[in-house]
Amino acid sequence: MIKILLTSHGTMAEGMVQSVKMLIGEQEHLEVVTFAEEMGAEELEERYAQVLGETSAENQWLVFCDLKGGTPFNVVSKFSFKNENVSVIYGMNLPVVIEALVLSAPQELSLQELVSDLVGKTAESIGLSEI
Amino acid sequence: MQVGVFRIDDRLIHGQVVTAWIANADADTVVVADDKAAGDEFQRTLLQMATPNTVKLQVLTVEEAKALLADPDAQGRALLLVRGPQQALELVRAGLKDHTINVGNMNMKKGKTKILGNFWVFPEDVETFKDIYAEGVSAEVRAVPNERSQDVMDLLKKNGLA
Numbered sequence: 001m002i003k004i005l006l007t008s009h010g011t012m013a014e015g016m017v018q019s020v021k022m023l024i025g026e027q028e029h030l031e032v033v034t035f036a037e038e039m040g041a042e043e044l045e046e047r048y049a050q051v052l053g054e055t056s057a058e059n060q061w062l063v064f065c066d067l068k069g070g071t072p073f074n075v076v077s078k079f080s081f082k083n084e085n086v087s088v089i090y091g092m093n094l095p096v097v098i099e100a101l102v103l104s105a106p107q108e109l110s111l112q113e114l115v116s117d118l119v120g121k122t123a124e125s126i127g128l129s130e131i
Numbered sequence: 132m133q134v135g136v137f138r139i140d141d142r143l144i145h146g147q148v149v150t151a152w153i154a155n156a157d158a159d160t161v162v163v164a165d166d167k168a169a170g171d172e173f174q175r176t177l178l179q180m181a182t183p184n185t186v187k188l189q190v191l192t193v194e195e196a197k198a199l200l201a202d203p204d205a206q207g208r209a210l211l212l213v214r215g216p217q218q219a220l221e222l223v224r225a226g227l228k229d230h231t232i233n234v235g236n237m238n239m240k241k242g243k244t245k246i247l248g249n250f251w252v253f254p255e256d257v258e259t260f261k262d263i264y265a266e267g268v269s270a271e272v273r274a275v276p277n278e279r280s281q282d283v284m285d286l287l288k289k290n291g292l293a
Contacts, residue, residue, distance in 0.1 A: 009146060037248060038239065038248045038249075040238040040239045040240065041141075041142060041238065042240070043239075067146055067149075067150075068149075068180065068181065069144055069145060069146065069148075069149040069180065069181030069182065069183075070145055070146035070149070071142055071145045071146060073181070074142065074144075074145055074177055074181060077173075077177050077180070078173065081173045081176070081177075
């Protein structure tokens with residue numbers, strides 16, 4: 001099973017969950033960890049460990065981070081380093097998160113298939129309106 | 132090699148550094164002087180990943196960084212990052228004395244005293260800052276460039292630690 005974790009500096013990830021709910025309804029396999037001001041990297045790492053649990057082929061995670069190189073990204077990357085059961089995508093945005101939830105819901109795709117599908121779609125999720 | 136900004140940050144390269152300090156330092160290279168990171172494949176991979184493609188990255192031991200900073204042929208302008216005051220002191224003692232050291236994040240840990248939200252110190256950190264000031268070098272706490280600069284020694288004195 002692939003579950004999805006959203007994580008950000010401040011409450012962006014929580015807001016993202018609200019927006020997701022508004023568009024595609026309540027999601028079972030969606031979790032959030034936010035990085036608060038004054039929180040140390042160690043505390044953040046503990047939160048991730050609690051949420052992700054023991055990862056395995058039956059417990060895979062796709063993580064969305066707000067920003068490449070930010071602390072949430074840096075810390076959660078420890079869990080994806082040399083671990084094919086965790087993938088991290090940075091530059092979290094609403095259309096790609098929704099796409100991930102929709103594509104992963106039937107639980108038919110492998111994590112690798114899901115990730116390559118999504119990464120192919122990221123470029124069209126941001127652009128200048130021609131209107 | 133010129134140093135644009137000399138910063139203590141226990142998170143090394145992260146959001147504040149990527150979004151604000153590289154530009155503030157007008158740096159073409161980020162130099163991380165950290166024995167732990169230099170010897171750790173994960174840390175090195177992560178630091179490379181965290182560094183924007185527009186700047187170079189060197190992850191060095193403190194000894195290697197001393198050699199690089201002393202090398203008259205080394206070109207470029209660096210944002211120099213160390214994990215804590217001890218590594219900063221080593222570089223100061225090696226001759227890097229013409230910068231106010233920027234303290235970005237020294238985060239909460241058991242046994243530390245809180246000075247500011249992003250500035251927590253062990254008793255030995257206080258001693259190390261005293262040694263840094265004794266070398267004629269000062270330090271300021273400032274997480275991001277547009278924040279107010281606060282002198283480290285003033286803050287330590289205000290909190291009865293120095």
